[in-house]
Amino acid sequence: MANVRANRKMMGKLAVITVSMFAFGYALVPLYQAICEMTGINILALGEQVIMGKKAPPVNSQVDTSRSITVEFDANSRGPWEFRPAQRSMVVHPGEMTTVVYEFQNVQNRRMSAQAIPSYAPMQASAHFNKLECFCFSQYTLEPGEKKSWPVVFVIDPKLSKDVTTITLSYTFFEVGGKTPPAPVAVVKPSLDESAGS
Template sequence: MEQHQPNPNGHHGSKLNRQMLGKLLVVAVMMFGFGYALVPIYKKICEITGINLLTPKDSMVGDIKNTQVDKTRTITIEFDANVQGPWRFRPTVSSMQVHPGEMAQVVYEVVNTQSRSVDAQAIPSYAPQQASGHFKKMECFCFKQQTLGPNEAKQMPVVFYIDPALPKDVKTITLSYTFFEIGGLGKKAS
């Protein structure tokens, strides 16, 4: 017959277990509280240092004004399109007037005239050449390859602004895109 030996610590062992459990619970609650408090601390540190600024709430966006817009200057932007492939490609407007620093948008239309899918890429060029470093695109179909289905038409926006540091003697900039097929005619219809 097996003999059961009493716990040498008696009830003292379960009391130590309860104390340890209590301490662990307090530590876990404190860790959670510290992690929860880090969010406002992080936001405040970013605000003070000016790094990783968070986007303002949508309700505030209407009140924000771009102080970098130079209303004393007007630049004419001319839009051009060249094609090297099976499509029609053109800007929806031939030109527009913008102030340096002002956000603007133009839309280019492309139509695949083939009964097969095509992959294409647009490459921009600027005239005068010195304007290229001052033409800042925020959104552009030229950032990635485009796939056009058979006979598909697309409207593709370009959102941009002209850097106010553009030399004062530049009054007109031409943005020209060449839209060309990638992979050539060897691609099979999908």
């Protein structure tokens, strides 16, 4: 009988502890929100405040709207295929996430594997041109006549020098393991005097 009483007493204590833990967990939510609003620690909580009956969208404080940079898009191909950007240029703000699309078509009558290599002008822009998604990260195999559209998602670092107002993003698309002709090499011809002397 003593064991039954002890077990009931223990069960009662455990039930009280369990209910107290749930109550404490629920009480933490409004307490946490109040502390965040007072201290400004949680930026997302500030974006959820209601302003005139509407939720205020969170503001990306990393976008420098005081500056505009023109980004020009270029496409070069080493081989018989079509490769071009969907648009030639756009104006962006540093810190703003932007997407541009490049279009490609294999116009050959055979399957091919290819990859793109990016380059930047001016050179100092390369350290501040951050690509989050890019077709240049991988090789692709395309069937004869196959078309592809690939996005490039990028952000220009606001730390880029304010002297830079235009950036050119250029891609060279080349066949991987294919018979791409080598770049032309300059041939030095002997002068008339040298050929006459020999």
